[in-house]
Amino acid sequence: MKKSTTLLLATVSAVLLAAAPARAALKVVATTQDLESLAKEVGGDKVETESLAKGYQDPHQVEPKPSFILKLNKADLLIVVGRELEIGWLPALINQARNPRIQAGADRYLDASNFAHILEIPTGQITRAMGDVHPLGNPHYWLDPENGKIIAREIADKLGELRPADKAGFSQRAAAFSSRVTEAEKRWLAMIAPYKGLKVVTYHRSFPNLAYRFGLNVIGYVEPRPGIPPTPQHTLDLINEMKAQNVKVMLIEPYFDLKTPNSIGRATGAEVLVMPPSVGGVKEITDYFKLFDYDLNLLMTALKKVGDAGTR
Ligand SMILES: [Zn+2]
Numbered sequence: 001m002k003k004s005t006t007l008l009l010a011t012v013s014a015v016l017l018a019a020a021p022a023r024a025a026l027k028v029v030a031t032t033q034d035l036e037s038l039a040k041e042v043g044g045d046k047v048e049t050e051s052l053a054k055g056y057q058d059p060h061q062v063e064p065k066p067s068f069i070l071k072l073n074k075a076d077l078l079i080v081v082g083r084e085l086e087i088g089w090l091p092a093l094i095n096q097a098r099n100p101r102i103q104a105g106a107d108r109y110l111d112a113s114n115f116a117h118i119l120e121i122p123t124g125q126i127t128r129a130m131g132d133v134h135p136l137g138n139p140h141y142w143l144d145p146e147n148g149k150i151i152a153r154e155i156a157d158k159l160g161e162l163r164p165a166d167k168a169g170f171s172q173r174a175a176a177f178s179s180r181v182t183e184a185e186k187r188w189l190a191m192i193a194p195y196k197g198l199k200v201v202t203y204h205r206s207f208p209n210l211a212y213r214f215g216l217n218v219i220g221y222v223e224p225r226p227g228i229p230p231t232p233q234h235t236l237d238l239i240n241e242m243k244a245q246n247v248k249v250m251l252i253e254p255y256f257d258l259k260t261p262n263s264i265g266r267a268t269g270a271e272v273l274v275m276p277p278s279v280g281g282v283k284e285i286t287d288y289f290k291l292f293d294y295d296l297n298l299l300m301t302a303l304k305k306v307g308d309a310g311t312r
Helices: 003-019 033-046 066-074 090-096 145-162 164-195 208-214 232-245 259-268 288-306
Strands: 026-030 047-051 077-080 109-111 199-202 217-221 249-252 271-274
Touching: 026 033, 026 066, 026 145, 033 047, 033 077, 033 145, 033 164, 033 288, 066 090, 077 145, 109 145, 145 164, 145 208, 164 208, 164 288, 199 232, 208 217, 217 232, 232 259, 249 259, 249 288, 259 271, 271 288
Parallel strands: 026 047, 026 077, 077 109, 199 217, 199 249, 249 271
Antiparallel strands: none
16 A cells, blocks of 8 residues: 555544544433433533433323323433332333333333332232322332432443443443532431421422431321322311321422312411422423422421421
8 A cells, every 4th residue: 555545544533533423312201291300410521311201290190192102212321219109101102112122121111210219118908009100119209319429430441331332421421420419418308407307298209308408307197198199088087187296397298289279278377388309300400400490499498487396
């Protein structure tokens, strides 16, 4: 080969290399905005993220849309909350997506609950006929920031598997995220510390991990069982229990009817707080950090009104 030809070839390849686009971002579909937020933290500009459920929707009951099937069809990775949270709507969508890589159990299907700290794992036999939508333990586990760190680590490992060249970068981003959570958690814990043991009632069992981390004591639920609407007798019993224990704070997820909670609030003098359990629950909650900022500030505002009622 002549020297000039070699030079020319070298020049052409250099130009081609320079012109070659960077590898396309991995298309990550998360079932919820919480998981999407964590995937963004870890993936940075190496991922393009989407979420199926919106944070203001009940994640147990999401209306499937044709656009979801399209997103799943193109997904390089699907991240699910798991513990059967999405069982009512996701399996059919996955079946229709014609993307074998993201089927349950396939290598591009990531169940974020694998290593998270899961509460309320039933010990006896639980069947769906009993109306319990949490048969594999509580699926709302992302509401403990320590679980957020664990999920981020999991996502980093999976992304690293899919893109070995970026593995170290994903690891670093997960570690940086984890440090930021540790810092924020100190602040959040300091805010809530004076109210340790605060008794609250929630509508659905959405907040056990939040309660566990921040020292709240959930003494009852507006729902008689997870997924079962309130009954007059249960409501009456709950009112009596709240009066007996001087409970002045109720946490209600944004997608539940406020009629029963408000009537309980009137009967007991408790503050009814509409508390989003997810990123995207209200427009201010744009990421995982803002979720805790928003919810804990909401709680603080109510506690300023009710004082230390229910903390002893
Ligand atoms: Zn639930």
